[in-house]
Amino acid sequence: MTDVQDVRDPELPGLLLTVERDALIPLLRARPDADFALPTAACPGWTVRDVLAHCSAALMRVVESRFEEGVFSPESNDRDIAERAEWTNALVVDELERGMTEAGPVIARAGGVLDLIALGEWVHAGDVRDTFGEPGAYSGAGVPYALTLLARVTREKGHLPVHADLDDVGEPVRLGATSGVRTPARFIGGAATLVRLYSGRTVDGASYELVGAEIAEMNIFG
Incomplete structure (x- = not known):
């Protein structure tokens, strides 16, 4: 039986992010802009772009250690998305790629309190795949x-x-x-x-x- 190890593997969250990055980013770069406006079933009221903007913002908060009071609340998430409203889809994907690359070491050093963020990002990647009708939503190499x-x-x-x-x-x-x-x-x-x-x-x-x-x-x- 696969059981959780007694000792946390600090590299695991970053590994999950980079494995997903290598699969998701090329997929996003190959999609037309219209696909970024598709509504997501998993996150009512959010489009694919909104989900990606939320993910990239969350990861950059980790990278830059910006954890003010109320961070990751629904209101904070909406503000992060609104701040990127004028960005092109390509810029959102660029930031997401950077976050998925650079957040791992920061999460590793945090002692476990940020591990759930990596798992949440992976799940959101599944939300995007599911919206696109792509195989492998919530599965794959990760x-x-x-x-x-x-x-x-x-x-x-x-x-x-x-x-x-x-x-x-x-x-x-x-x-x-x-x-x-x-x-x-x-x-x-x-x-x-x-x-x-x-x-x-x-x-x-x-x-x-x-x-x-x-x-x-x-x-x-x-």
Whole structure:
């Protein structure tokens, strides 16, 4: 069974970001401007461009250590998007590429408090892929790193314990609290579906089983 390691790997968040950067940035540069205006189902009220602007802004805040009071609140996120309203799509993608390149070392040095940002960025990349109808939304080369990070984050948050048997991953994954106070829930399905559940994304049409937990309990970003 794949279990969270006792010692945090400080390089893991940065590795997840760079793996996703190498896949996502070329995809974005190949899309027409019209695709950046597409509405995203995962983030109601936000277009693809809004999601990307939010992601690039968040990463640059990490890179520049700008964490004023209220940062990453809905209001702060809206301000970050508005600040980039006059930018071209290409400039937004450029900033995103820089953030995905430079944020990793800063996150590594932060001792774990910023790790969830890397996971959130990876999930948002899945939101964009999903909107485009591209294969591999919430999956791809970053899955092993994302699952390891998800296991650690859910354990440290004391999240509900889950034993996940993944159809497309070689070993089961254990997530959440290890206190033994609650019997682990059981998930059977694909890794992308598991990520969708933990990030509050729709799982309509997905084939999976979840026993011992409600969907509403799974979301770590809610």
